[in-house]
């Protein structure tokens with residue numbers, strides 16, 4: 433059964449909690465997933481030393497890993513650089529590509545950078561959509577198609593923070609491309625739901641930062657797929673146990 437660990441919003445920098453990243457590395461070693469997806473906000477302010485700490489974390493992962501940037505991975509205090517080369521630091525320290533694919537062990541994962549230097553929320557350009565379409569068409573037969581992007585496509589609360597633009601349209605389009613799972617972060621709150629087209633949308637909380645929101649603690653997702661179902665395990669940090677433990681398991685029928 434293909435397995436995947438989804439982390440988000442590690443936020444290396446002043447709000448990062450090193451103890452939590454150590455616990456996550458221990459979990460990853462024990463669970464040994466087929467793939468790891470990290471959906472952006474590796475840093476707090478895109479400072480070189482924050483990227484170096486994120487790089488050191490990535491270097492400790494033995495499993496195939498797909499990373500995408502988040503809005504915080506663009507320099508905030510260097511406006512000219514932010515406008516002209518917003519992801520130069522991300523590319524230099526973490527990953528040369530901001531859009532990429534990972535085909536491994538029954539997964540076909542496409543990561544897309546949806547961040548824009550001055551606009552709130554996120555979207556994909558026309559060129560990115562064309563590229564995504566091409567990638568989905570060349571997915572290995574039988575692989576579970578996954579798309580990862582930083583901003584949230586679903587929001588369960590009343591006041592929706594700036595998220596992915598036109599999410600319903602994007603989700604309907606992804607369903608037509610055979611996508612079964614969409615991964616994102618950004619809000620620092622975990623949430624899992626299935627759209628009426630059948631896509632499971634899993635939003636991971638902040639795995640390792642003190643910037644938790646709405647009374648939700650630190651968490652990440654473990655996702656397991658078999659022929660019939662997609663199961664998402666929300667693993668929350670329990671301070672008393674000093675460990676991430678499974679707080680919820682949410683299971684969906686595959687409709688593809």
Ligand SMILES: [Fe+2]
Nearest residue numbers: 441473504618
């Ligand atoms: Fe974040």
Ligand SMILES: [Fe+2]
Nearest residue numbers: 473502503618
């Ligand atoms: Fe973010």
